[in-house]
Structure formats: structure tokens, C-alpha cells
Amino acid sequence: MITGELKNKVDRVWETFWTGGITNPLTVIEQFTYLLYIKTLDDNEKKKEMDAELLGLDFEGIFPKDKPQLRWSIFSNMGPEEMFKVVSEEVFPFIKNLGGKQTVYSKFMRDAIFVIPTASLLARVVAGINGLLQTSSSTGNKDTLGDLYEYLLSKLSTAGTNGQFRTPRHIIEMIVRLMKPTPEDIIVDPAAGSAGFLVASGEYLKENHNDMFLIQSLREHFNQTMFHGFEMDGTMLRIGAMNMMLHGVDNPNIDYRDSLSEQNKDTEQYTLVLANPPFKGSLDYESVSADLLKVTKTKKTELLFLALFLRMLKKGGRCASIVPDGVLFGSSNAHKSIRKEIVDDHKLEAIISMPSGVFKPYAGVSTAIMIFTKTGSGGTDNVWFYDMKADGFSLDDKRNPIDANDIPEILERFHNLEGEKSRKRTDQSFFVSVDEIRNNGYDLSINKYKEIEYEVVEYEKPEVILEKIIILEKGILKGLEEMERLIK
Structure with missing residues (x-):
């Protein structure tokens, strides 16, 4: 998380866009991202040139030797008018076609438009980015660029038209740490948005399995085949792909796709699903994949996505998904059928109930995290329930930092479930047997099982x-x- 001087500098660059006439937050983030990416290309090129010189190796870079003006370090020192001409007419077309027409990046950049309208605005934004990245390098944070990008995404303060809203980064990181991705995992988010779950998984692996990058096959897997994300919003698709590449994934598999439709044929391809699928919004019922409707006949996207996760996972694959509370206790046949499928035919492991303020200011919906493993042969025995009451931030629209935070305890308890067996129903976490869940109509609401101690007055x-x-x-x-x- 960025704070202090760096945060203030980002805000000033943001204000520069706004005063220059670019007021749509998504457009600001896109343009900001393009420039960050252009600078990152030059910075990475410099590092590779230095390494090659140190090792005495030949180096073939991505920038044409006869066009040094394409590099950030060159054009950023030009006058405003010359810089604007070079960036709009040469640099931007260059990055759109970088690596040819078949690269992931060029695919997403195909419809991208450089919309900074004036030379003076471009010059001020470039100077601002230079200033904030100089500040970031002095902080010593190994992933300030990633933090910076997450802060930009946090400025998306309104929900999308299809029930999408940004998942707070600390909730994403908690879910990733609950699931502990491995170097061999094939990870998918079928409602990827800005690719937050995929980015956090990559950062977790760098932090906990850094030795994987010494093994060529694992390094190639990380850069080429580990991460998969699907999204229907073209702008978010570009932002998600850029987010992955700015976090060091060379070739993320981020695709335009309606995950619930017949066009999505993925079956038993992934080992880990991490997702916060849309809870409501428009749905073309006629286009929904027939095999999903066999599991749960409904128009509710949150139920269809659970059926999709089961189809996409390999046997033994794991899933952690945020679901609205209604999924846990809804009384319709569709609600009951998907819960029964997960409990009886697979292995439901945990339900973590979250307070309704977690997604403010975007939404006040009550949600939970559902964790299960695809087995195809049952396996649910005792399901772990946790009643989260605080996540380190106030539960109002301001979401100010506070001391109360259940997340460290959730992680500790989930990874030491043996110690949970003796807990009572009056505690914040406890086990419920599968037989009791069946006897209660597969109700997975924590309030169904939690006991409250009343003090006698x-x-x-x-x-x-x-x-x-x-x-x-x-x-x-x-x-x-x-x-x-x-x-x-």
C-alpha cells in the first residue's frame, strides 16, 4: 500500500489528467497505464543491456537501434510539442504492435486509443510519472509499481453495470494466502476484472517459492501457462492484462470471453479457481451453457458461476470464491441443488462469513468466502465456519484503517484446523458436521449453527x-x- 509523499504525487498526476479534460476514471487509468508500461519497457531494457555488458554477451533489444526516440529516457527530455508528436505518432503505434500481431499484448492493445489531447498535458503527466517513480525507488519497496497500480485501481469507486465491483486488495491477499498457490498450479479467474487474484497469486509465489524461477520449466509455466483470466469488458481486459505484465508475467492468458456462455468450453483444465464473480446484472439466459443449467437451472449468475467452477476444475482442484449470503441459505431449487452438489459430490471445506461493510463504498452486500475441492466422489465431513467481524478497516463508506482485524486469525486457524475441533458454537469459529448440514436442508449460513451466549442480568x-x-x-x-x- 502506498502512503505519504508517493500517494500525494499519484493524486497530483491524477488531478493533472482531470484538469486537462480527461475525467473518466477508467480512461485515466488506461492512459496512465500506457505511459507506465512505456517507461517500464525502457527500464527493463536498460537492465538487460547492463547485464549483457557485464557478462560480455550480445544483446538484441526490443527498441530499433535507429529509433532511440521511442525510449522513455529519450523522449521524456524533449520539449512538449516534439514529445507529443513522437509519442502519438511513433511510440504508441510501436507498443501496439510490439512483438507482432500474435502477442497477448498487441491483441489487447488493438482497440486502444491514445487520447491525451495536448502537448502540455502529456509533458506534465510524463514529468509527474518521472517524479513519482523516483520517489518509489527511494522507498526500497520491491513492488512499488504494483502498489501504485493497485492504488490507481482503487479509484474505481462505482460498481459496474453487471454487478461487478472491485475486490479490496487485502481481501484478495487473504484468499490467496488461504489457498497457498503452488508453482505447479494452473490458476483461473473466470470473472477477472483487473486481474487482482491472478496478480496476488503471482506475488505470493515470488514471495514463498522464489526458487521456482531457477527451474526453467517452472519459470516458463509462470510466464506462459499458469495464469488464466476471462473478462467481457474490453477496457477492464486491457487493464487486467497490463496489471499482469506490470507485475512481471510475460504472457498472461487474459481473454475476452463470456464465461457462462456456450463459447466457454473449458472442462477440467485448472487446478485452482480464485474469483469474485458478478452477483447480479444482465444475463442472456438463452446463451448460457446447457451443461451449467443441468447443475442449477437459474438466471442467477452467482449460482451459475459455482457450477462453472466445478466444470473447469480438474479432479483434486481447489476453489475459493466470494459469494453473496443468499447463496448460502436461498430456498429455491437452484440454490439447494448447487449447495447439495458441492456438499455431497465434492468436498466443502470452509465458509468464512464477512461483514457487509467489506465492499463499501462500492456495495453494502453481505458476502462469504466458500472454499471447496472438486472430487466427484464426495468427501465433505466437517465444514469449518468463521464469523469475520473486522478486516482492519472501518465498515462504513470511509473505510479508514482500524486496529480490529480478524484476517491474521483466520489464516492461522484455517491452516491449523486440528486445533479447531474443540471449539464451541459460541466461538468465532467452529466445525459443523455434514450430517447436520444435510438435516438442515444444506443451509450454509453461519447463523444457522452459531450459538449466542446470553448473560443473565x-x-x-x-x-x-x-x-x-x-x-x-x-x-x-x-x-x-x-x-x-x-x-x-
Whole structure:
């Protein structure tokens, strides 16, 4: 998370866009991203040139030797008019076609438009980016660029038209740490948005499995085949792809796709699903994949996505998905059928109930995290429930940092479930047997099973209370009489 001087500098660059006439937050992020990417290309090229020189190796870079003006370090020192001409007419077309027409990046950049309208605005934004990245390099944070990008995405403060809203980064990181991705995993988010779950998984692997990058096959897997994300919004698709590449994934598999439609044929291809699918919004029922409707006949996207996860996962594959509370206790046949499918035919492991303020200011919906493993042969025995009451931020629209935070405890308890067996239903976490869940109609709401301890409060007898009130009343009257005498 970025704070202080760096945060203020990002805000100033953002304000520069707005005062220059670019006021749509998505457009600002896109243009900001293009420029960050252009600078990152030059920075990475410099590092590779230095390494090659140090090792005495030949180096073939991505920038044509006869066009040094394409590099950030060159054009950023030009005058505003010359810089604008070079960036709009040479640099931007260059990055759109970088690597040829078949690269992931060029595919997403095909419809991208450079919309910075004036030379003076471009010059001010370039100077601002130079300033904020100089500040970031002095902080010593190994992933300030990633933090910076996450902060930009946090400025998307409104929900999308199809029930999409940004998942807070600390919730994403909690879910990733709950699931502990491995170097061999094939990870998918079928409602990827800005690719937050995929980015966080990559960062987790860098932090906990850094030795994987010494093994060629695992390094290639990380850069080429590990990460998969699908999205229907073209702007978010570009932002998600850029987010992945700015976090060091060379070739993310981010595709334009309606995950619930017949066009999505993926079956048993992935080992880990991490997702916060849209809960509501428009749905073309006629285009929904027939095999999903066999599992749960419904128009509710949150139920169809659960059926999709089961289809996409390999046997033994794991899933952690955010779901609205209605999924856990809804009484329709569709709700019951998908819960029964997960409990009886696979292995439901945990339900983590989250407070409704977690997604503010975007939405006030109550949600939970559902964790399960695809087995195809059952396996649910005891399901772990946790009642999250705080996530480190106030649960109002301001979402200010506070001390109360259940996330560290959730991670510790989930990874040490043996110690949870003795907990009572009055505790914040506890186990519920599969038989009890079946007997309750597959209801997965924590309130169905949680017991509340009521403290017995003993009150005095009414006549004693009345006597005390009379004594107080007499005291008040006596005081008023004293005041009356003093006035006279």
C-alpha cells in the first residue's frame, strides 16, 4: 500500500489528467497505464543491456537501434510539442504492435486509443510519472509499481453495470494466502476484472517459492501457462492484462470471453479457481451453457458461476470464491441443488462469513468466502465456519484503517484446523458436521449453527426500584424548595 509523499504525487498526476479534460476514471487509468508500461519497457531494457555488458554477451533489444526516440529516457527530455508528436505518432503505434500481431499484448492493445489531447498535458503527466517513480525507488519497496497500480485501481469507486465491483486488495491477499498457490498450479479467474487474484497469486509465489524461477520449466509455466483470466469488458481486459505484465508475467492468458456462455468450453483444465464473480446484472439466459443449467437451472449468475467452477476444475482442484449470503441459505431449487452438489459430490471445506461493510463504498452486500475441492466422489465431513467481524478497516463508506482485524486469525486457524475441533458454537469459529448440514436442508449460513451466549442480568424487584425513584424525587423537590427560598 502506498502512503505519504508517493500517494500525494499519484493524486497530483491524477488531478493533472482531470484538469486537462480527461475525467473518466477508467480512461485515466488506461492512459496512465500506457505511459507506465512505456517507461517500464525502457527500464527493463536498460537492465538487460547492463547485464549483457557485464557478462560480455550480445544483446538484441526490443527498441530499433535507429529509433532511440521511442525510449522513455529519450523522449521524456524533449520539449512538449516534439514529445507529443513522437509519442502519438511513433511510440504508441510501436507498443501496439510490439512483438507482432500474435502477442497477448498487441491483441489487447488493438482497440486502444491514445487520447491525451495536448502537448502540455502529456509533458506534465510524463514529468509527474518521472517524479513519482523516483520517489518509489527511494522507498526500497520491491513492488512499488504494483502498489501504485493497485492504488490507481482503487479509484474505481462505482460498481459496474453487471454487478461487478472491485475486490479490496487485502481481501484478495487473504484468499490467496488461504489457498497457498503452488508453482505447479494452473490458476483461473473466470470473472477477472483487473486481474487482482491472478496478480496476488503471482506475488505470493515470488514471495514463498522464489526458487521456482531457477527451474526453467517452472519459470516458463509462470510466464506462459499458469495464469488464466476471462473478462467481457474490453477496457477492464486491457487493464487486467497490463496489471499482469506490470507485475512481471510475460504472457498472461487474459481473454475476452463470456464465461457462462456456450463459447466457454473449458472442462477440467485448472487446478485452482480464485474469483469474485458478478452477483447480479444482465444475463442472456438463452446463451448460457446447457451443461451449467443441468447443475442449477437459474438466471442467477452467482449460482451459475459455482457450477462453472466445478466444470473447469480438474479432479483434486481447489476453489475459493466470494459469494453473496443468499447463496448460502436461498430456498429455491437452484440454490439447494448447487449447495447439495458441492456438499455431497465434492468436498466443502470452509465458509468464512464477512461483514457487509467489506465492499463499501462500492456495495453494502453481505458476502462469504466458500472454499471447496472438486472430487466427484464426495468427501465433505466437517465444514469449518468463521464469523469475520473486522478486516482492519472501518465498515462504513470511509473505510479508514482500524486496529480490529480478524484476517491474521483466520489464516492461522484455517491452516491449523486440528486445533479447531474443540471449539464451541459460541466461538468465532467452529466445525459443523455434514450430517447436520444435510438435516438442515444444506443451509450454509453461519447463523444457522452459531450459538449466542446470553448473560443473565438480575434486576431489583419493582417495589425496590419504585422506592428508590421516590427517594430521588423527594431529593429533587427538596432542592427546588431550597432554590425557591434563595430566590425570594
